[in-house]
Amino acid sequence: xxxxxxxxxxxxxxxxxxxxxxxxxxxxxxxxxxxxxxxxxxxxxxxxxxxxxxxxxxxxxxxxxxxxxxxxxxxxxxxxxxxxxxxxxxxxxxxxxxxxxxxxxxxxxxxxxxxxxxxxxxxxxxxxxxxxxxxxxxxxxxxxxxxxxxxxxxxxxxxxxxxxxxxxxxxxxxx
Numbered sequence: 001x002x003x004x005x006x007x008x009x010x011x012x013x014x015x016x017x018x019x020x021x022x023x024x025x026x027x028x029x030x031x032x033x034x035x036x037x038x039x040x041x042x043x044x045x046x047x048x049x050x051x052x053x054x055x056x057x058x059x060x061x062x063x064x065x066x067x068x069x070x071x072x073x074x075x076x077x078x079x080x081x082x083x084x085x086x087x088x089x090x091x092x093x094x095x096x097x098x099x100x101x102x103x104x105x106x107x108x109x110x111x112x113x114x115x116x117x118x119x120x121x122x123x124x125x126x127x128x129x130x131x132x133x134x135x136x137x138x139x140x141x142x143x144x145x146x147x148x149x150x151x152x153x154x155x156x157x158x159x160x161x162x163x164x165x166x167x168x169x170x171x172x173x174x175x
Contacts, residue, residue, distance in 0.1 A: 003034035009089040019154030051095035080118035101132040117142020
């Protein structure tokens with residue numbers, strides 16, 4: 001059985017996005033799911049100027065092999081960047097042949113320190129994923145003011161947020 005790939009969709013170091021992605025990783029594993037975390041901050045440095053134009057590096061191919069090729073479910077934890085999602089995620093999606101995405105399933109969670117929890121970014125990403133023929137789970141979770149919901153170690157301590165994440169994960173595992 002293929003594992004679930006959780007994608008921390010930013011290359012920003014020490015991001016709230018990665019902290020939330022790690023929370024999801026632990027939550028999926030606590031439910032017996034085989035899940036792995038791919039942080040886009042770990043993409044090869046040459047990624048932007050090589051992978052898009054057919055110069056596939058062994059490092060990026062290893063990422064595709066481990067986190068994309070055999071998976072059927074993806075969890076995108078996406079921060080708000082200028083009213084949408086981070087450009088590194090778009091480049092990542094554009095660098096992988098569309099055949100890898102067809103008929104897969106995706107869960108979206110938006111994170112922001114502001115009020116909207118990246119609602120607009122989740123809608124933008126939904127459109128791109130639908131174009132790639134990915135089935136997007138209906139329960140998209142906007143997490144607003146994410147920085148106030150975590151302790152100093154980055155653990156989500158807000159019980160209401162924990163409950164809605166748990167409900168979202170339960171539904172996605174059945175999806």
